[in-house]
Amino acid sequence: MTVQRSSNSLREELASFLTHYCKAPTPLDPENVVVLNGCSSVFASLAMVLCDPGDALLIPTPCYNGFVFSSHLYSKIELIPVHLESQVPRSNLDSFQLTVDKLKLALTQAKKKAKKVKGLVLINPQNPLGDVYTQSSLQEYLVFAKTHKLHVIMDEIYMLSVFEPSVTFHSVLSIKDLPDPNMTHMIWGTSKDFGMSGIRFGVLYTHNKEVASAMKAFGYHHGVSGITQYKLCRLLQDKEWISKVYLPKNHSRLQKAYSYITKILKDLKIPFYNGGSGLFVWINLKAYLSPCTFDQEQILHQRFRDKKLLLSSGKSYMCIEPGWFRLVFAETHLHLQVAMDRFCHVLAEHKKHEK
The missing domain is CATH 3.90.1150.10 (Aspartate Aminotransferase, domain 1)
Incomplete structure (x- = not known):
C-alpha cells in the first residue's frame, strides 16, 4: 500500500509559517508536521490514534459542533462536556470562563461513571464564544492535563482572526517549557483565517514523533492533492x-x-x-x-x-x-x-x- 504523503516543501513551509505566526521559541520541525484534507480529518484521525473505542475526551462547552461527528467517525470517542455558564453567582469570574475547578469536577464525575478520559480538547480562539485564553489560563489548563496524564488537543483554527487590537493571542506552540510536550497537539488550517473552506487542508503539529508517524498513515484516505499543496506553499511563503x-x-x-x-x-x-x-x-x-x-x-x-x-x-x-x-x-x-x-x-x- 502506498501512503499519500504531503510534500517535503509544504511541510517545511508550514513549519516555518507556524514558527513565525505562533511565535515558537525555537524553529519547528517539519517532520512533526502532518497534513490531511481538512481539520475535521485531522481531529478524527488524531482521536483514533490517541484513544481506544469507548474512551472519552473532556471539552468545554459551548463548543464547535463538528467535534461530535468527528470524534465518532473512527473510534466512537465520547465527548464529555465541561459546562460553562453565562452567569456565575457570587464570583468574580467572567461569563463562560473555563477554570481548572470546572475541569476537575468534570473529570471526577466522569471517573465516577467509569469513563476512561484520555484527553482535553481546547479551542483557542474559542468557537462559538470568540474568546481568547490568556497565557496564564492556558498554562493552568496544560498543567492540569499533565497532572492527570491527559493529552491536550488544541484547535487554533482562528489564530490569525483576532481583530481586536487589545486582545493578544498566545499559541500553545509559543510556550517555551510545555508541561508535557509529548502529549500536546495543535491543529490549524486555512479555512477560517484565509476564507478557504473549499481548499481541503488541515495541519497537525505535535512534538510526539510516534503520534506524527501514526497520523501520516491517514494520508492514504485523507491526502491533499499536489495542486493544492503547491498553491498552499506559494501562499504561506509570502509572509510579507x-x-x-x-x-x-x-x-x-x-x-x-x-x-x-x-x-x-x-x-x-x-x-x-x-x-x-x-x-x-x-x-x-x-x-x-x-x-x-x-x-x-x-x-x-x-x-x-x-x-x-x-x-x-x-x-x-x-x-x-x-x-x-x-x-x-x-x-x-x-x-x-x-x-x-x-x-x-x-x-x-x-x-x-x-x-
Whole structure:
C-alpha cells in the first residue's frame, strides 16, 4: 500500500509559517508536521490514534459542533462536556470562563461513571464564544492535563482572526517549557483565517514523533492533492504580503463588520459575548423565549431559517442554557444590512406571535 504523503516543501513551509505566526521559541520541525484534507480529518484521525473505542475526551462547552461527528467517525470517542455558564453567582469570574475547578469536577464525575478520559480538547480562539485564553489560563489548563496524564488537543483554527487590537493571542506552540510536550497537539488550517473552506487542508503539529508517524498513515484516505499543496506553499511563503497586506485588511473588515452588528444588538438591548476574535458573535435571545426552553429555542431557530437566516442555535454547540445563538458577521456590508433587517423583522414577528 502506498501512503499519500504531503510534500517535503509544504511541510517545511508550514513549519516555518507556524514558527513565525505562533511565535515558537525555537524553529519547528517539519517532520512533526502532518497534513490531511481538512481539520475535521485531522481531529478524527488524531482521536483514533490517541484513544481506544469507548474512551472519552473532556471539552468545554459551548463548543464547535463538528467535534461530535468527528470524534465518532473512527473510534466512537465520547465527548464529555465541561459546562460553562453565562452567569456565575457570587464570583468574580467572567461569563463562560473555563477554570481548572470546572475541569476537575468534570473529570471526577466522569471517573465516577467509569469513563476512561484520555484527553482535553481546547479551542483557542474559542468557537462559538470568540474568546481568547490568556497565557496564564492556558498554562493552568496544560498543567492540569499533565497532572492527570491527559493529552491536550488544541484547535487554533482562528489564530490569525483576532481583530481586536487589545486582545493578544498566545499559541500553545509559543510556550517555551510545555508541561508535557509529548502529549500536546495543535491543529490549524486555512479555512477560517484565509476564507478557504473549499481548499481541503488541515495541519497537525505535535512534538510526539510516534503520534506524527501514526497520523501520516491517514494520508492514504485523507491526502491533499499536489495542486493544492503547491498553491498552499506559494501562499504561506509570502509572509510579507500576509503580514503587511492581507491580515491588516482582514482584521479591519472584521472589526468594521463586528461594530456594525453589535451596534444593532445594543440598540435592540440584546446581550452578546465576543472576546475580539473569530467570525461570529454569541448572542443572548432568552428574552424572546417564553418559556425559556430548548423547544422554544428551536422554534425561533426555525423562524430564522424560514427567512433564510442561518444562525446556529446554542443547543447545537452543547450549550447548557437555552436562548443562545451564534451569529456570523464575516460578510460584506450590503449582505449584513439585508441580514440584520431580516433579523430584526423575525424577532418583532416572533414577539408578536408569542403574545
